[in-house]
Amino acid sequence: MTDLRLCALSKHFGTMPVLQGIDLDIASGEFVAFVGPSGCGKSTLLRCIAGLEEISAGSLQLGGIEMSRTPPAERGIAMVFQSYALYPHMTVFQNMAFGLQVAGLPRAEITARVTDAAERLQLTPYLSRHPKALSGGQRQRVAIGRAITRNAGVFLFDEPLSNLDAALRASTRVELAALKKSLPGTTMIYVTHDQVEAMTLADRIVVLRAGRIEQVGRPIELYRNPANLFVAGFIGAPAMNLIPASFEGEAALLPGGVRLALGFAPPARQGHVGLRPEDLHLSPEGPLKGQVRLIEHLGEVQLLHLGGPVDFMAKVSGDLQVSEGEICAFAPGRVHVFDAMGQACPPSTATAPEG
Ligand SMILES: Nc1ncnc2c1ncn2[C@@H]1O[C@H](COP(=O)(O)OP(=O)(O)OP(=O)(O)O)[C@@H](O)[C@H]1O
Numbered sequence: 605m606t607d608l609r610l611c612a613l614s615k616h617f618g619t620m621p622v623l624q625g626i627d628l629d630i631a632s633g634e635f636v637a638f639v640g641p642s643g644c645g646k647s648t649l650l651r652c653i654a655g656l657e658e659i660s661a662g663s664l665q666l667g668g669i670e671m672s673r674t675p676p677a678e679r680g681i682a683m684v685f686q687s688y689a690l691y692p693h694m695t696v697f698q699n700m701a702f703g704l705q706v707a708g709l710p711r712a713e714i715t716a717r718v719t720d721a722a723e724r725l726q727l728t729p730y731l732s733r734h735p736k737a738l739s740g741g742q743r744q745r746v747a748i749g750r751a752i753t754r755n756a757g758v759f760l761f762d763e764p765l766s767n768l769d770a771a772l773r774a775s776t777r778v779e780l781a782a783l784k785k786s787l788p789g790t791t792m793i794y795v796t797h798d799q800v801e802a803m804t805l806a807d808r809i810v811v812l813r814a815g816r817i818e819q820v821g822r823p824i825e826l827y828r829n830p831a832n833l834f835v836a837g838f839i840g841a842p843a844m845n846l847i848p849a850s851f852e853g854e855a856a857l858l859p860g861g862v863r864l865a866l867g868f869a870p871p872a873r874q875g876h877v878g879l880r881p882e883d884l885h886l887s888p889e890g891p892l893k894g895q896v897r898l899i900e901h902l903g904e905v906q907l908l909h910l911g912g913p914v915d916f917m918a919k920v921s922g923d924l925q926v927s928e929g930e931i932c933a934f935a936p937g938r939v940h941v942f943d944a945m946g947q948a949c950p951p952s953t954a955t956a957p958e959g
């Protein structure tokens with residue numbers, strides 16, 4: 605059993621709290637991504653789970669057994685870092701075998717495990733090469749291979765693809781997805797700054813901010829129903845437009861006298877509405893108007909930066925003929941509503957009629 609349970613886990617460095625009251629259950633075989641702004645404690649949380657940092661309070665259980673005082677080597681956890689730290693003088697085979705040799709495994713067992721890991725990661729043709737003769741993506745796969753050979757029940761990845769260029773990142777991401785499928789019982793925790801990685805790889809995403817959990821959920825849940833303003837602004841790229849609003853009956857009033865129908869009466873008088881750039885549809889009668897200030901052409905789509913009483917962004921088809929200076933009107937599809945405390949209201953199901 606490799607399910608992981610964190611209860612009221614806290615960590616401080618000196619007097620500085622870095623993780624506070626982390627409660628999290630991760631099921632055996634689950635793939636969970638940790639996301640959050642730089643410095644929010646993602647790596648520290650991973651290092652606490654691995655045992656590389658001692659926790660200051662709370663508990664950490666693996667398969668129902670308290671592990672917070674167990675040395676890293678005895679936790680059955682393998683960690684893969686951003687810098688893959690391969691031994692330059694050893695071949696790929698030796699790099700993957702080294703930890704097993706140190707652990708005193710029989711030679712035949714070592715060969716079997718390395719061969720298996722190499723096959724899973726498509727490294728078989730490179731086993732006799734040295735790291736300097738490998739691409740960045742191949743090196744990262746060797747580092748992952750080293751973790752696989754240890755037969756760990758839990759894998760921790762700290763931004764493993766962040767050193768790779770965009771194309772290699774994409775292909776290595778697909779390989780990781782395949783690896784996850786081929787190791788169904790293995791629990792994986794993955795720290796990333798890349799939304800695409802988190803959205804595509806993870807069964808669930810944990811959003812952290814300043815050492816606390818803001819929301820945990822399936823990627824699509826976080827996208828559709830962010831629990832608060834922070835998650836709303838963090839999940840989704842380009843980010844959701846967050847506009848101050850007051851509420852009157854079933855309508856939201858935005859700066860400049862813009863009135864949006866909500867289809868429900870928020871139990872708040874002030875707050876914000878959230879409009880995803882991809883939920884804004886061009887419509888001559890649309891209530892939300894803005895002047896195009898800047899256009900970012902991305903090929904298939906273009907991002908319009910609009911200004912007016914409110915500044916906002918809209919994602920429209922790349923085929924659309926639009927020029928800077930033009931006034932465009934939009935009807936919002938889905939309107940997210942947040943109260944004055946920044947909490948979604950009604951919690952998680954604020955839906956507006958299709959506009
Ligand atoms: N050994 C340490 N001693 C003191 N402070 C530390 C130590 N390690 C981390 N910190 C602090 O703890 C906080 C969280 O750091 P952490 O590395 O976990 O952030 P992160 O979310 O992984 O950030 P990034 O996305 O930039 O990697 C930061 O403010 C950092 O400066």
Ligand SMILES: [Mg+2]
Nearest residue numbers: 646647648762
């Ligand atoms: Mg980090």
